[in-house]
Amino acid sequence: MFYKHSNGEENRIYLSGELDLSAAPSLAAVLDTVVRKKDEAFILDLKELKYIDSTGIGLIVSAIKVRAAMNASFQIDHIPTKVRRLFEITGVSSYLDDKGSLQTNQDISEREEQII
Secondary structure (H helix, E strand, O other): OEEEEEOOOEEEEEEEEEEOOOOHHHHHHHHHHHOOOOOOEEEEEEEEEEEEOHHHHHHHHHHHHHHHHOOOOOEEEOOOHHHHHHHHHHOHHHHEOOOOEEOOOOOHHHOOOOOO
């Protein structure tokens, strides 16, 4: 489940419950309406997120890549410990700084990962 708050300067999407295959299509539709708004900050708030699967991670990675290609701000707030650990395992955290913001000076859209 999610809800969106927009004020013309930022778009904040609050996620709660589970972000999995069944919830992904409705979130993807909302993401499509805000992710390309370059002049507005984009923030995902995960405070109430209990579970995320690979489909949900894929949506977040897609949003990160689009925002990075546009050189637009992106931030993830209130990442739960379990989700943060999953972001570390999957490499999502490598795109974010310690505060959950998109790291600057990275070519994320074309970045290659080294698997060890």
